[in-house]
Amino acid sequence: xxxxxxxxxxxxxxxxxxxxxxxxxxxxxxxxxxxxxxxxxxxxxxxxxxxxxxxxxxxxxxxxxxxxxxxxxxxxxxxxxxxxxxxxxxxxxxxxxxxxxxxxxxxxxxxxxxxxxxxxxxxxxxxxxxxxxxxxxxxxxxxxxxxxxxxxxxxxxxxxxxxxxxxxxxxxxxxxxxxxxxxxxxxxxxxxxxxxxxxxxxxxxxxxxxxxxxxxxxxxxxxxxxxxxxxxxxxxxxxxxxxxxxxxxxxxxxxxxxxxxxxxxxxxxxxxxxxxxxxxxxxxxxxxxxxxxxxxxxxxxxxxxxxxxxxxxxxxxxxxxxxxxxxxxxxxxxxxxxxxxxxxxxxxxxxxxxxxxxxxxxxxxxxxxxxxxxxxxxxxxxxxxxxxxxxxx
Amino acid sequence: xxxxxxxxxxxxxxxxxxxxxxxxxxxxxxxxxxxxxxxxxxxxxxxxxxxxxxxxxxxxxxxxxxxxxxxxxxxxxxxxxxxxxxxxxxxxxxxxxxx
Numbered sequence: 001x002x003x004x005x006x007x008x009x010x011x012x013x014x015x016x017x018x019x020x021x022x023x024x025x026x027x028x029x030x031x032x033x034x035x036x037x038x039x040x041x042x043x044x045x046x047x048x049x050x051x052x053x054x055x056x057x058x059x060x061x062x063x064x065x066x067x068x069x070x071x072x073x074x075x076x077x078x079x080x081x082x083x084x085x086x087x088x089x090x091x092x093x094x095x096x097x098x099x100x101x102x103x104x105x106x107x108x109x110x111x112x113x114x115x116x117x118x119x120x121x122x123x124x125x126x127x128x129x130x131x132x133x134x135x136x137x138x139x140x141x142x143x144x145x146x147x148x149x150x151x152x153x154x155x156x157x158x159x160x161x162x163x164x165x166x167x168x169x170x171x172x173x174x175x176x177x178x179x180x181x182x183x184x185x186x187x188x189x190x191x192x193x194x195x196x197x198x199x200x201x202x203x204x205x206x207x208x209x210x211x212x213x214x215x216x217x218x219x220x221x222x223x224x225x226x227x228x229x230x231x232x233x234x235x236x237x238x239x240x241x242x243x244x245x246x247x248x249x250x251x252x253x254x255x256x257x258x259x260x261x262x263x264x265x266x267x268x269x270x271x272x273x274x275x276x277x278x279x280x281x282x283x284x285x286x287x288x289x290x291x292x293x294x295x296x297x298x299x300x301x302x303x304x305x306x307x308x309x310x311x312x313x314x315x316x317x318x319x320x321x322x323x324x325x326x327x328x329x330x331x332x333x334x335x336x337x338x339x340x341x342x343x344x345x346x347x348x349x350x351x352x353x354x355x356x357x358x359x360x361x362x363x364x365x366x367x368x369x370x371x372x373x374x375x376x377x378x379x380x381x382x383x384x385x386x387x388x389x390x391x392x393x
Numbered sequence: 394x395x396x397x398x399x400x401x402x403x404x405x406x407x408x409x410x411x412x413x414x415x416x417x418x419x420x421x422x423x424x425x426x427x428x429x430x431x432x433x434x435x436x437x438x439x440x441x442x443x444x445x446x447x448x449x450x451x452x453x454x455x456x457x458x459x460x461x462x463x464x465x466x467x468x469x470x471x472x473x474x475x476x477x478x479x480x481x482x483x484x485x486x487x488x489x490x491x492x
Binding site for chain 1: 394395396403405406407408409410412413414415416417418419421430
């Protein structure tokens with residue numbers, strides 16, 4: 001039986017982790033993710049979990065300790081935000097290349113500078129090529145549900161890669177929403193026991209991790225690593241299907257909202273999707289054929305499925321909550337446009353940078369985007385494809 | 394389960410590599426031919442050798458086998474070509490280009 005509760009996104013993640021009862025959780029605090037280890041530490045103190053909780057001296061150390069624990073054979077994770085993730089930069093690649101299925105509860109926050117503690121996606125977008133699976137949430141419920149599904153994806157024998165479960169700083173991490181929690185036993189059964197094939201603490205079979213790989217091997221090693229990524233889409237869908245069986249909530253690689261006959265579409269990641277849905281509902285009532293494609297799985301990038309979902313669209317706006325400094329737009333824009341190009345799409349596409357450093361996105365803003373898309377389609381010209389939403393000129 | 398490293402070598406395809414490049418199992422260094430990436434090899438000139446065995450202990454890779462008190466031919470599968478043995482030989486019984 002599901003339990004209804006009202007929780008912040010950070011509380012929801014902490015509760016999912018209590019239910020998962022991981023083996024090792026090294027942590028160092030940083031706004032806005034601090035509450036995750038904070039709530040979890042209380043579960044440790046209360047004896048509700050038997051996790052080894054390690055307060056470390058930095059994020060470089062928290063990720064290193066999580067990697068060491070994972071290599072030792074433990075189910076491990078840590079949590080962070082913004083500069084904390086940047087300080088883990090080196091270790092992110094180590095975790096992925098060693099094929100260690102640990103988790104990172106990321107609460108998205110702008111990277112400095114100028115210094116800012118509010119939401120955008122510049123932290124995780126910077127880590128998009130690190131070899132981690134990245135899954136994003138629109139709201140607290142999705143953050144919780146994604147965390148429950150995380151280890152089933154990461155630890156799958158055809159994948160074995162680290163996974164980043166992302167949610168928007170403050171917007172979902174601190175806002176309290178009504179949501180449904182699964183029973184502890186249901187989560188425990190769904191996630192199951194972690195049984196690594198090889199691990200450092202196995203006395204029967206000693207193991208070397210992270211060997212030096214000279215030029216003769218390095219490229220083959222990276223190609224071998226990519227093979228794990230190639231299986232992620234299928235595993236994500238299978239795990240989601242099983243999750244729907246216990247929760248009644250359905251997930252995919254992305255959510256296509258009112259896309260069935262949409263001529264104008266927005267592609268975006270995270271909490272602003274909720275705002276966009278409100279704009280879409282309003283415009284649909286006026287007879288406008290508008291829709292949303294909300295990315296859930298960003299790494300690996302399900303390019304073919306996304307291009308397929310955008311097949312009938314005349315104009316599309318790709319929304320990036322991070323700058324790319326390419327002079328052409330942000331990272332999601334580049335990925336979506338490349339997907340459309342490979343699919344020989346005729347859709348006119350523009351890329352917006354929005355919501356940086358916690359800048360609010362309103363329903364009217366998104367209505368304005370759809371109006372622009374309609375104009376672009378009428379003109380048959382996308383014009384400037386690299387745009388800023390709501391910037392003071 | 395011990396990793397199968399028998400296919401590891403400079404001709405290995407990406408499918409031959411172990412997942413995450415881990416090496417499970419002990420004592421695997423004998424099976425892994427670290428000598429395959431050396432560019433120079435020492436040459437043993439047996440007629441000049443007095444069997445003093447000064448070369449054997451200085452080899453960092455234990456590539457100079459000794460049997461019945463006499464050294465034998467180099468183990469080129471594991472010799473990295475460092476040249477220390479050349480320097481250690483007082484009789485010029487080991488030569489190597491550039492050393």
